[in-house]
Amino acid sequence: MLTAKQLELLRFIDARLKATGVSPSFEEMKQALGLKSKSGVHRLVEALEERRFLRRLANRARALEVLRLPGEPVPPPAPVVDLAVARARAARSAAGPVAIPFAGRIAAGLPIEAVEDVETIEVPPALLGAGEHFALQVVGDSMVEAGILDGDFALIRRTEEARAGDIVVALIDGEEATLKYFHREKGMIRLDPANSAYAPQFFLPSRVRIQGKLAGLLRRY
Incomplete structure (x- = not known):
């Protein structure tokens, strides 16, 4: 179950992504939620990640993806890739x-x-x-x-x-x-x-x- 602030942030990010295709900055999230510092935003984002409502996209700045909204099913976890195994397979293929x-x-x-x-x-x-x-x-x-x-x-x-x-x-x-x-x-x-x-x-x-x-x-x- 999400707190009021977590739910407010999730809906704000979802609305911005649907409107512009780009996730809001942490400064914009701080202002939208009326928070005093970005550290509060970071804590909210981390909590939403842990509950698998949000996902950060690797190697991209300001990149957040809404995985689901409250009431929607939890998505399956991303597969874990063992880097050593992947390298060994690549070497064998080559x-x-x-x-x-x-x-x-x-x-x-x-x-x-x-x-x-x-x-x-x-x-x-x-x-x-x-x-x-x-x-x-x-x-x-x-x-x-x-x-x-x-x-x-x-x-x-x-x-x-x-x-x-x-x-x-x-x-x-x-x-x-x-x-x-x-x-x-x-x-x-x-x-x-x-x-x-x-x-x-x-x-x-x-x-x-x-x-x-x-x-x-x-x-x-």
Whole structure:
């Protein structure tokens, strides 16, 4: 709930923006509200910012934006951008292709073969996040409802941990690898397809080793 002065200032700024497209100066706000100093205006503006009625626009003088008036819904928060992450992504985008191990085929139906690094494949760096990656070519149609098609190249981030709902490369009995949704159910590992024509597969945890999680896809046309 706004104080009388906060509401008066918000309405004054909103009216000025609608009339001229330019927010009033702090001196104009001080005079309009009958305040003795600009410090009082600053406190009111900060309070309106904290309650997400106002927003200051970066790198512009006298730049205020009215986000909402009383009774209107609170706007969603602006996304927080990690500067280090943004710089790393920009550097990867500017770089050339990255060679990652191509480990052969992996089933999107029944397991076919184990993951073994045999050659490399060049991948745009923007498709890769942090960590170590390898690529597998998908064979089968059991993940089509997840947008993973026969012949696609699955880009996998190496990890031995998975959460429910992750798409993982699961190594069965140390020799057969498959690409499926990962779940735990009643002491068992459940590997779910993304195709209603296929049934989930259940394994004892001792039979399953997670080798990575899906990070991206490459498709040839």
